[in-house]
Amino acid sequence: xxRFFHSELETMKSHLMLMGEKAYEAVECSIQALADRDxxxxxxxxxxxxxxxxxxxxxxxxxxxxxxxxxxVASDLRLITVAIKASHDLERVGDEAHNIAKRARNLILKSKxxxxxxxxxxxxxxxxAMLRMSMDCFVNExxxxxxxxxxxxxxxxxxNKDNFKGFIKLVKNEPEDTKRYMDLIFISKSLERIADHxxxxxxxIIFLTTAAESRHSGL
Amino acid sequence: xxxxxxxxxxxxxxxxxxxxxxxxxxxxxxSFYYGEAQALHDLRFxxxxxxxxxxxxPSGCGKSTLLRSINRMxxxxxxxRHDGDIKVNGTSVFxxxxxxxxxxxxxxxxxxxxxxxxxxxxxxxxxGLRVSGRNKKSELDQIVTESLQGAALWDEVKDRLHExxxxxxxxxxxxLCIARAIANQPEVILMDEPCSALxxxxxxxxxxxxxxxxxxxxxxxxxxxxxxAARVSDNTAFFYLGKxxxxxxxxxxxFNPADPQTEAYITGRFG
Numbered sequence: 001x002x003r004f005f006h007s008e009l010e011t012m013k014s015h016l017m018l019m020g021e022k023a024y025e026a027v028e029c030s031i032q033a034l035a036d037r038d039x040x041x042x043x044x045x046x047x048x049x050x051x052x053x054x055x056x057x058x059x060x061x062x063x064x065x066x067x068x069x070x071x072x073v074a075s076d077l078r079l080i081t082v083a084i085k086a087s088h089d090l091e092r093v094g095d096e097a098h099n100i101a102k103r104a105r106n107l108i109l110k111s112k113x114x115x116x117x118x119x120x121x122x123x124x125x126x127x128x129a130m131l132r133m134s135m136d137c138f139v140n141e142x143x144x145x146x147x148x149x150x151x152x153x154x155x156x157x158x159x160n161k162d163n164f165k166g167f168i169k170l171v172k173n174e175p176e177d178t179k180r181y182m183d184l185i186f187i188s189k190s191l192e193r194i195a196d197h198x199x200x201x202x203x204x205i206i207f208l209t210t211a212a213e214s215r216h217s218g219l
Numbered sequence: 220x221x222x223x224x225x226x227x228x229x230x231x232x233x234x235x236x237x238x239x240x241x242x243x244x245x246x247x248x249x250s251f252y253y254g255e256a257q258a259l260h261d262l263r264f265x266x267x268x269x270x271x272x273x274x275x276x277p278s279g280c281g282k283s284t285l286l287r288s289i290n291r292m293x294x295x296x297x298x299x300r301h302d303g304d305i306k307v308n309g310t311s312v313f314x315x316x317x318x319x320x321x322x323x324x325x326x327x328x329x330x331x332x333x334x335x336x337x338x339x340x341x342x343x344x345x346x347g348l349r350v351s352g353r354n355k356k357s358e359l360d361q362i363v364t365e366s367l368q369g370a371a372l373w374d375e376v377k378d379r380l381h382e383x384x385x386x387x388x389x390x391x392x393x394x395l396c397i398a399r400a401i402a403n404q405p406e407v408i409l410m411d412e413p414c415s416a417l418x419x420x421x422x423x424x425x426x427x428x429x430x431x432x433x434x435x436x437x438x439x440x441x442x443x444x445x446x447x448a449a450r451v452s453d454n455t456a457f458f459y460l461g462k463x464x465x466x467x468x469x470x471x472x473x474f475n476p477a478d479p480q481t482e483a484y485i486t487g488r489f490g
Contacts, residue, residue: 003487071446073473073485211475 005070012062012083016090019055020135022048023090024128026097027194031124034104034187035117042108045101052094059087075208082208086138089197089204093131096190096197103183103190111180118166120184123159123191126152130198134205143209149202150214156195163188233477234264235467237454243268243437244289244407249303251284251461253296258284260461261303266454271429271438273452273469275445277489280458282441286409288312289439290326291319308406324351327400331412333392335384335399340367340376343384343395347403362402369435370398371428390421397428401436408432410440414447426451445485449473457481 026045033042063080066072072080107115130149137146167181167188174181206214244266251259259281266272274282287293289305291312305312312322324347335343342349344363353359363380367373372394376387384395393413400408410429414422429438429451442448448455448469455472457465457480465472465481476482483489 001488001490006488073445073449074476074482076486077474 019090023093030097030100037108042101042105049098056087056091082204089200119159127191127195134198134201137205143206146202146205153199160192232463233465241267245306247304251301254298264466270453272454273448274441276458281461324403326407327405328409329413339381341380366398366402370394407437
């Protein structure tokens with residue numbers, strides 16, 4: 001038997017899913033703006049960050065209200081704690097997409113010639129896939145697939161390190177374009193952080209579905 | 220060729236480890252019947268010493284029947300019988316040599332509705348001692364003081380010990396009943412919904428008291444208030460239709476129960 005207040009949990013879940021979709025779209029558009037030199041798209045991503053921030057506040061409010069009024073336990077309680085943490089991770093994903101879009105706008109306006117993105121596109125695809133898989137695992141409450149997200153993070157870290165080395169090399173060869181390559185280093189770092197947040201989401205989903213702790217495996 | 224399906228065994232309850240894995244109260248294959256109606260089905264679990272164990276479950280699940288079996292309060296009902304055994308501190312409560320009055324001193328009980336006798340506060344506390352022939356005033360004075368202090372009531376009544384117990388508030392009466400139980404120096408205190416008739420302030424005092432009392436006594440509490448079970452108990456047993464569905468530490472039961480029926484009950488999705 002569902003009680004009248006259980007629908008509030010469903011509302012909160014649907015807000016979290018919406019936030020996940022908006023964060024994913026922001027990442028996708030920010031990279032597309034960079035690749036296609038599309039300044040309108042970059043501006044759109046920059047403007048969309050407020051919507052993601054507003055959802056974080058809404059989910060926080062819903063979670064706090066449920067804790068205050070409904071005394072949740074067991075899986076309901078785990079959902080509340082996960083929603084608070086996951087919404088923060090998604091808000092950070094939105095911030096990183098916002099940062100990528102701002103740097104993309106910078107590059108479009110100030111770097112006229114052709115330049116190499118190194119492995120930024122590949123990194124972006126992997127980070128997006130991790131984000132998508134985490135959100136799918138949340139919707140379907142799948143802990144096993146969430147484990148796959150954790151395993152993917154090392155590959156994104158490796159790509160970021162390769163990018164860093166590659167862009168530093170380009171700075172040395174083309175010192176007049178240092179600002180351009182600094183922007184690209186920061187974009188690569190943003191993608192690496194997005195993958196970290198997708199990893200956090202996966203850990204939170206494992207906790208939600210199994211009550212098991214998968215964070216900080218070395219402890 | 221069709222083959223017959225193998226006989227299916229009734230699923231066993233999920234009995235996790237209690238918080239200390241002790242066996243102060245042993246419930247061994249215990250079943251209980253009111254006439255033809257079986258109220259408890261083959262219960263088997265252990266309750267540790269000096270901890271609080273909560274029995275939860277919907278009305279009619281058998282939690283109070285089990286509680287009342289521990290000190291044989293059910294003996295007062297016609298047509299009852301049981302199978303299996305309950306041991307407290309190694310001794311069967313059903314041992315033919317067990318004398319019921321002394322058993323109930325060893326295993327005190329606090330009821331849903333406080334039931335002070337129409338006597339003074341002082342006489343209520345020492346009622347059990349008087350029945351067993353202890354009348355030395357200095358000894359009784361000391362026990363009254365210690366019992367009322369133990370029940371967190373002393374400061375409120377020390378200047379009116381000889382006034383009627385019926386002049387106390389509901390919460391004070393319930394604490395007086397606890398003082399009366401602990402005056403007999405029991406090993407176990409059974410509590411059957413001790414706060415259901417009390418306001419939140421009186422309930423808070425009883426819960427604080429339970430937390431203190433477990434340093435000396437083993438406490439078993441039946442409660443319909445899930446938040447209360449979560450606050451005061453170390454272990455929780457969930458019953459449904461006379462069966463033990465799940466028993467584990469309270470943290471496990473309220474954070475990650477193993478049985479879907481437990482999960483449904485504690486999250487309000489049952490029924």
